[in-house]
Amino acid sequence: MGMIGGGQGAFIGAVHRMAAGIDGHIELCCGALNSDPDRAKESGKLLSLPEDRIYTNYQEMIVSESKLPKEKRMDFVSIVTPNFAHFEPAIMALDHGFHVVLEKPMTLTLEQAQLIQKKVEETGLTLCVAYTYSAYPMVKQARYLVNENQLGAIRKVMVEYPQGWLSNMIETGLTLAAWRTDPSKSGKSGCMGDIGTHAAHLAEYISGLKISKICADLHTFVSGRRLEDDGNILLRFDNGATGVLSASQVAAGEENALKIRIYGEKAGLEWNQQDANTLIFKPLDAPMQIFRAGQAYLSPLAKHNIRLPAGHPEGYIEAFANIYQNFATSILAHRAGTAVSAEIMDFPTVSDGIRGMQFLETVIASGQSEQKWTDLPDQ
Numbered sequence: 556m557g558m559i560g561g562g563q564g565a566f567i568g569a570v571h572r573m574a575a576g577i578d579g580h581i582e583l584c585c586g587a588l589n590s591d592p593d594r595a596k597e598s599g600k601l602l603s604l605p606e607d608r609i610y611t612n613y614q615e616m617i618v619s620e621s622k623l624p625k626e627k628r629m630d631f632v633s634i635v636t637p638n639f640a641h642f643e644p645a646i647m648a649l650d651h652g653f654h655v656v657l658e659k660p661m662t663l664t665l666e667q668a669q670l671i672q673k674k675v676e677e678t679g680l681t682l683c684v685a686y687t688y689s690a691y692p693m694v695k696q697a698r699y700l701v702n703e704n705q706l707g708a709i710r711k712v713m714v715e716y717p718q719g720w721l722s723n724m725i726e727t728g729l730t731l732a733a734w735r736t737d738p739s740k741s742g743k744s745g746c747m748g749d750i751g752t753h754a755a756h757l758a759e760y761i762s763g764l765k766i767s768k769i770c771a772d773l774h775t776f777v778s779g780r781r782l783e784d785d786g787n788i789l790l791r792f793d794n795g796a797t798g799v800l801s802a803s804q805v806a807a808g809e810e811n812a813l814k815i816r817i818y819g820e821k822a823g824l825e826w827n828q829q830d831a832n833t834l835i836f837k838p839l840d841a842p843m844q845i846f847r848a849g850q851a852y853l854s855p856l857a858k859h860n861i862r863l864p865a866g867h868p869e870g871y872i873e874a875f876a877n878i879y880q881n882f883a884t885s886i887l888a889h890r891a892g893t894a895v896s897a898e899i900m901d902f903p904t905v906s907d908g909i910r911g912m913q914f915l916e917t918v919i920a921s922g923q924s925e926q927k928w929t930d931l932p933d934q
């Protein structure tokens with residue numbers, strides 16, 4: 556693995572490195588870890604990268620790596636830069652024959668995302684988008700229960716992602732808050748691009764439905780902030796189900812309280828990221844059931860994505876690790892010409908990234924319109 560971004564002081568790059576390393580199949584071999592050349596060098600040294608593979612910009616890294624012998628060069632690149640620095644490195648990496656792991660939201664615009672999709676199709680390479688929450692084992696179990704028709708036809712989806720860390724104007728002193736609230740670096744949305752997109756992905760992933768219409772009420776609470784920091788969205792799904800998606804970065808006191816409830820004709824379910832190893836199943840005519848990660852009774856899909864016996868907590872880093880493991884295994888199998896199981900292929904790809912950008916563009920359009928209800932395209 557090579558990495559773009561994620562050097563000293565960055566948030567998610569370190570999580571990616573820990574996650575990629577957990578199963579012992581992926582090794583960081585090179586990086587262009589910071590936009591500042593000196594900090595990029597310093598960051599590479601801190602990670603003990605070989606001097607000749609610490610690059611001061613991603614262009615140099617992609618070109619130099621592509622000239623190395625096949626067995627030495629990176630197999631794929633992980634792009635963990637702010638949103639505005641996703642598109643160019645992703646296109647360049649694909650052009651030079653490298654698979655890609657790309658952070659969400661995939662790009663600044665839907666148009667850029669579609670160009671990446673076209674490039675993925677042309678090259679036949681794999682591009683994975685880091686929709687982390689869909690990789691938790693109990694989320695996989697929830698998807699399995701819906702697929703097995705244990706809930707019956709889905710009627711309602713309620714998903715919420717409240718955070719409180721942007722309750723004040725902290726962007727002047729904190730880099731990762733500064734770019735997130737700058738339209739030229741984050742994209743047209745703030746809170747929805749940062750966390751609402753995760754909630755939408757989770758709703759579609761577990762329910763197996765597609766959001767077809769959106770009615771969005773977006774708001775900026777912190778005076779002087781340039782992008783929305785709060786929003787509530789009414790949803791309609793392609794089977795007629797209704798839904799509510801609420802996301803906020805000014806919900807004072809909240810941490811990462813992502814929670815989803817899905818209700819069908821026969822039963823409901825509930826999953827909460829802050830108690831990630833528990834899934835509550837609520838049948839209409841029977842007592843509630845609590846599914847726990849690591850137990851033998853879970854579906855093959857959930858079991859495939861867990862490493863420890865029940866009661867030993869796995870969390871956020873392991874969810875990322877599931878994405879890496881499935882992504883890397885699928886590439887190796889493709890290379891060896893061997894078959895890959897459905898469990899392995901169950902990781903977010905370029906189509907999830909496109910879906911995320913369709914969601915965001917529709918949210919913004921609806922948020923700005925007086926008519927409010929706005930159709931979401933089906934890719």
Ligand SMILES: NC(=O)c1ccc[n+]([C@@H]2O[C@H](COP(=O)([O-])OP(=O)(O)OC[C@H]3O[C@@H](n4cnc5c(N)ncnc54)[C@H](O)[C@@H]3O)[C@@H](O)[C@H]2O)c1
Nearest residue numbers: 560561565566567588589590635636637638640658659731
């Ligand atoms: N999947 C998730 O759960 C999750 C969580 C957090 C962040 N993210 C996403 O990850 C991305 C990064 O977020 P973050 O919080 O780590 O940001 P950050 O500001 O902490 O780190 C970004 C790093 O990228 C570097 N960078 C910027 N441009 C570069 C370039 N051209 N070349 C090399 N390095 C460059 C910066 O120097 C910085 O070190 C964003 O797209 C964000 O939406 C996803």
